[in-house]
Amino acid sequence: MRLDDLAIDNCLKCTLCNAVCPVLAVHTQYPGPKRLGPELERLRREGISTDTEWVEYCLGCHRCDLACPHQVNVSEMIARAKAEHRKPLVRGLRDWWFARPGLLGRLTTILPALSNFALSIKPARFLMSKLMQITPQRKFPSYTRPNLRSPAIAEKESQRVIFFPGCFIRYNRPDLGRVVIELLERNGLTAEVASTECCGVPAMANGNAAEARAVARANVKALAQQVDSGLRIVTACSSCGHMLKTGFGGALVDEEEFAGAAQKIAGRTYDLAELLVEQLDAGKLNINFQLTDLRLAYHAPCHQRSQGIGRPWYHLLRLIPGVTVEDMDAGCCGMSGTYGFKQEKYQVSMEIGKELFASIDAVQPQMVATECATCQMQIEHGTTFKAIHPAEILLQAYGEQKTGR
Numbered sequence: 213m214r215l216d217d218l219a220i221d222n223c224l225k226c227t228l229c230n231a232v233c234p235v236l237a238v239h240t241q242y243p244g245p246k247r248l249g250p251e252l253e254r255l256r257r258e259g260i261s262t263d264t265e266w267v268e269y270c271l272g273c274h275r276c277d278l279a280c281p282h283q284v285n286v287s288e289m290i291a292r293a294k295a296e297h298r299k300p301l302v303r304g305l306r307d308w309w310f311a312r313p314g315l316l317g318r319l320t321t322i323l324p325a326l327s328n329f330a331l332s333i334k335p336a337r338f339l340m341s342k343l344m345q346i347t348p349q350r351k352f353p354s355y356t357r358p359n360l361r362s363p364a365i366a367e368k369e370s371q372r373v374i375f376f377p378g379c380f381i382r383y384n385r386p387d388l389g390r391v392v393i394e395l396l397e398r399n400g401l402t403a404e405v406a407s408t409e410c411c412g413v414p415a416m417a418n419g420n421a422a423e424a425r426a427v428a429r430a431n432v433k434a435l436a437q438q439v440d441s442g443l444r445i446v447t448a449c450s451s452c453g454h455m456l457k458t459g460f461g462g463a464l465v466d467e468e469e470f471a472g473a474a475q476k477i478a479g480r481t482y483d484l485a486e487l488l489v490e491q492l493d494a495g496k497l498n499i500n501f502q503l504t505d506l507r508l509a510y511h512a513p514c515h516q517r518s519q520g521i522g523r524p525w526y527h528l529l530r531l532i533p534g535v536t537v538e539d540m541d542a543g544c545c546g547m548s549g550t551y552g553f554k555q556e557k558y559q560v561s562m563e564i565g566k567e568l569f570a571s572i573d574a575v576q577p578q579m580v581a582t583e584c585a586t587c588q589m590q591i592e593h594g595t596t597f598k599a600i601h602p603a604e605i606l607l608q609a610y611g612e613q614k615t616g617r
């Protein structure tokens with residue numbers, strides 16, 4: 213019996229998962245999580261072909277998993293079907309690249325100025341839309357040389373932690389990585405930057421199970437010893453956090469050599485805000501924040517919600533005197549990493565984001581805080597408001613340092 217045979221039988225067809233699915237809410241033809249997950253999974257396990265393009269439309273937001281009262285791992289079933297799905301050649305090639313942000317980062321940062329120029333000019337974006345079906349409506353984030361380094365020697369009383377930066381911080385925003393390191397330092401924690409690969413979320417999301425396994429194995433090799441020595445891992449990207457906390461999305465579940473270590477890593481991984489709240493509870497958080505006149509809207513990314521850690525950033529931001537924060541609680545932004553860059557999914561992505569955009573518009577904040585880089589992109593694309601990582605706001609509230617950008 214496979215590990216989750218029981219999960220299929222647990223499905224009572226209550227349709228609660230359908231009720232929370234952001235794609236189904238805007239796309240009436242989408243079969244929904246109940247159909248694409250447990251219903252078709254039964255047939256797939258009987259060897260009956262159920263290959264359907266619709267699995268490509270799943271955002272991997274995990275809202276169906278959270279809603280299911282019977283712990284059916286709905287989105288994992290859909291992810292497996294996605295990995296089996298045969299795509300047309302052009303989409304397959306595009307998704308091969310989208311599954312490898314680490315490789316893309318290494319190549320684009322050989323000559324970042326040239327790469328940024330090439331990715332920004334209209335003829336190149338037109339060509340990418342024609343040749344790779346990447347929507348010309350979106351801008352690519354800028355790439356910069358990967359220059360994030362571990363800080364010098366830790367103070368004696370400081371606790372060491374391993375910082376898993378992920379591809380976005382490593383190749384696009386190393387300045388945000390330095391904000392993370394400084395925030396930790398100011399609160400009694402010294403970060404050592406991990407020499408790790410991509411977390412594997414983009415590989416899973418683009419149906420590339422082999423690549424997800426490869427990066428998961430490399431990451432386990434890079435982190436296992438440090439975790440065994442008692443160190444904790446900290447992430448500042450909700451998707452990286454989700455992936456590490458789920459034992460690399462279960463990618464290694466049937467690999468004896470790696471599965472145990474992946475589970476240990478899962479148990480020792482923390483979101484940056486989780487660690488800071490822990491310091492707060494222990495009376496060790498530096499709360500000497502300056503009076504900051506700022507009205508914020510906060511958006512909790514789906515992969516933050518899926519970690520089941522409450523809203524630690526919302527809690528931390530409200531410690532800053534003068535800051536008001538409204539929790540948007542308005543569903544998925546619709547971006548889901550590379551999903552919103554895909555030409556055929558652009559409209560769906562924007563439709564999904566509409567509720568969030570309207571909620572932000574209604575609040576008229578000075579800024580939006582959200583810890584996911586692609587949620588930030590989507591919010592800036594769908595509204596007129598700037599969106600930044602809450603760590604930047606928190607560090608700025610200490611006074612001397614400006615936000616990284």
Ligand code: SF4
Binds near residue numbers: 222284286
């Ligand atoms: S919420 Fe769970 S039990 Fe209900 S239909 Fe969906 S998968 Fe089945």
Ligand code: SF4
Binds near residue numbers: 245
């Ligand atoms: S993961 Fe999200 S988009 Fe995919 S089926 Fe579940 S709720 Fe819908």
